[in-house]
Amino acid sequence: LDKKISYSHLLKEWVAIKSDSGDHTKWGEVETMLNMAAERIKKMGGKVELADAGTHQLPSGETVLLPPVILAEFAKDPKKATLCIYGHVDVQPAKMEDGWATDPFNLTEIKGNLYGRGATDNKGPVLAWLHAVESYQATKKEIPVNIKLIIEGLEEVGSYGLFKLIKKRRDSFFADVDFIVISDNVWATTTPALTYGTRGSSYFFIEGPKLDLHSGVYGGSIQEPMADLIALLGSLLDHTGKIQVVGVSDDVTPLTEDERKLYDNISFDLEEMKNVVGVKHFLQDTKEEVLMARWRYPSLSIHGVEGAFSDPGSKTIIPRKVTGKFSIRQVPNMDPPDVERKVKEHLEQVFSTLNSPNRLKVTATVGAKPWVANLQDSQYVAGQKAVKDVFGVEPEFIREGSTIPIAQTFQEETGKSVMMLPISGHDDGEHSQNEKISRYNYIEGTKLFAAYFYELSLLH
DSSP: OHHHHHHHHHHHHHHTSOOBTTSGGGHHHHHHHHHHHHHHHHHTTOEEEEEOOOEEEOTTSOEEEOOOEEEEEOOOOTTSOEEEEEEEOOBOOOOGGGTOSSOTTSOEEETTEEESTTTTTTHHHHHHHHHHHHHHHHTTOOOSSEEEEEEESOGGGTOTTHHHHHHHTTTTTTTTOOEEEEOOSBOSSSSOEEEEEEOEEEEEEEEOOOOOEEHHHHTTTSOOHHHHHHHHHHTSBOTTSOBOSTTTTTTSOOOOHHHHHHTTTOOOOHHHHHHHHTOSOOSSSSHHHHHHHHHTSOEEEEEEEETSOOSSSOOOEEOSOOEEEEEEEEOTTOOHHHHHHHHHHHHHHHHHHTTOSSOOEEEEEEEEOOEEOOTTSHHHHHHHHHHHHHHSSOOEEEEESSOOHHHHHHHHHHOOEEEEOOOBOTTSOTTSTTOEEEHHHHHHHHHHHHHHHHHHHHHO
């Protein structure tokens, strides 16, 4: 009981730091959080380097220093395997007026759930890894594997500087690493899971002209930019959700029978999910089809229109400039530059049929690659055994529909084995109001990580 209280107390201290990385003027709080994490590791006997991550140029043109990245390790035994743990301690913005029931930066327990920004994404899981190390130390047992950690403070804004740092330290910090593990996602259901894939992403902007006009004066006599934009956005998807860009899905990895079977044992309740999402039906009919649509097939989402009138009331202006925004979630073996080329060709072709005098400009950002792991890898074997040890069930093998670029970066740049081992619940609301982690997941997740160290050592 005392240990549980100390664990939640530590999480309360960490949640209290408003390490919102979305505003560069508040990166001082991010550094405070990184320093707190570094001190915790040092107290545990770890060696810590606050590695220089370089600089970043803001949209204004100003160049700012990036917060450092923690590179840490505990005592090393050359006979043991070396595991590197990735985590981040920055968070999404949060304010009471956003709809929180409790102060987002004051960890509050309600009915076994610990509510606070960062509780599940990702301060709770990072602390759980440290608690797992402490559990061996407290019982005076030798940690079965060598432990290294890489902890950043800018994950929520794109991990500025991190990818260059990984490449720079590939032959030093990562040289003796055998395995890399990430716990920065959630289970798909109430059953523990191992994650073996994430989707990539490309974000697109469609821009039009730059002149405000009065609709009473010019309406009906000109081709309006908003009408062009709606036609372009409307050409991207059909009513079934199928992407209409020619060739964009040609390189998607075919579904094998072995992969299809992985979906059979996932305890995903369609009716429950309809209630959670607030829809009457999905675009697909079965559990397997819905999960595949979310995880292993590409999707296109239209996010909004910048420059359009969206305030309350009425206004009869013809917007001077409109920018449509959409993104495509990509899957293996799709290549972001190839997808971007096909999207631009599609939009230019559709625009040409409008015979519009307006101008079209299409730009793309992000371009993060998808990631998929080999389930026969020893990490997944160890993870599966650890889940069975702690929870007494077989884990669900799942993919993540969102984009976590760091997994693919680790795999490409270091050549090491990479696995995602989540402990966060499917209803934790990691980017939403009332983010939480259950006390159960926090404590049992710590046990899972400790068991994982042991099972991994047996397979090395």
